[in-house]
Amino acid sequence: MKDFEYALGATPLDPDEAQGLIPRHITTQGELNEWEQQNITQGMMWAYGRRNPDLLSEKFLVDLHKKMLSETWSWAGTFRRSDKNIGPAWHTVPVQLRHLLDDVRYQMEHNSFSRDELVARFHHRLVLIHPFPNGNGRHARLMADLLIHQLGGNSFTWGGSSLDKASEIRTRYINALRAADKGDIVPLVLFMRS
Numbered sequence: 001m002k003d004f005e006y007a008l009g010a011t012p013l014d015p016d017e018a019q020g021l022i023p024r025h026i027t028t029q030g031e032l033n034e035w036e037q038q039n040i041t042q043g044m045m046w047a048y049g050r051r052n053p054d055l056l057s058e059k060f061l062v063d064l065h066k067k068m069l070s071e072t073w074s075w076a077g078t079f080r081r082s083d084k085n086i087g088p089a090w091h092t093v094p095v096q097l098r099h100l101l102d103d104v105r106y107q108m109e110h111n112s113f114s115r116d117e118l119v120a121r122f123h124h125r126l127v128l129i130h131p132f133p134n135g136n137g138r139h140a141r142l143m144a145d146l147l148i149h150q151l152g153g154n155s156f157t158w159g160g161s162s163l164d165k166a167s168e169i170r171t172r173y174i175n176a177l178r179a180a181d182k183g184d185i186v187p188l189v190l191f192m193r194s
Helices: 029-048 058-069 090-109 115-129 136-150 167-180 185-191
Strands: none
Touching: 029 058, 029 115, 029 136, 058 090, 058 136, 090 115, 115 136, 115 167, 115 185
16 A cells, blocks of 8 residues: 555545535535534434444445435445545455455454454554545544444543544544554554543
C-alpha cells in the first residue's frame, strides 16, 4: 500500500459525492456537522439495539454506515468510487475489506492479541481501507466500540473528547494512526483508552 495522509478535517468529497447531500436546507459546515451527528446518533442506537450481530461481515459494516448517514448523504452505505488522500485504489475496497474481516476472525479464534490490541489493529486497518466516500473515521470508531463490547471489554474513551474537529486531541489521534502505519500499534491502543 502507498503512504497515506491523514487530514485534520474530513476526507475531501469529489463533486459527484457532494451532490449527494439530501437535506437542501443546509448551507454551512456547522449545520452539516449538526445534521450528521443527529443521523449518527440514530445509527448508534440501531447498532446497539441489534442482538448478536455479525459485526465482522461486509453486510453489517455497510448497513451501519447507511444507518449512520442515510438521512444526510444519498451514497451512505455504498463503497467509494473515487480515490482519496487515504486508502487503496477504490476498486480494491471490497477485497481489502474481506481480507480485514477474515484476518480479524482468525486473530479472535487464535487469541493472537489482547482484546484492546486486536480492536486497535482492526480500527487502524478499517481507517486505512477508507471504504466509503466520507464518515470513515466515525464509522471505524463505532465499529471498534461495538467489537470491544462484543468481546466483553470496556468502552473506549477516544481521548475523552470529540474527534470531529481540529484539536490537540485529534492531532494525538492522527499521530497514533501514523505510528500504527509504521507498525507501532501501542500509541493507538493508549489513545483509545485515554
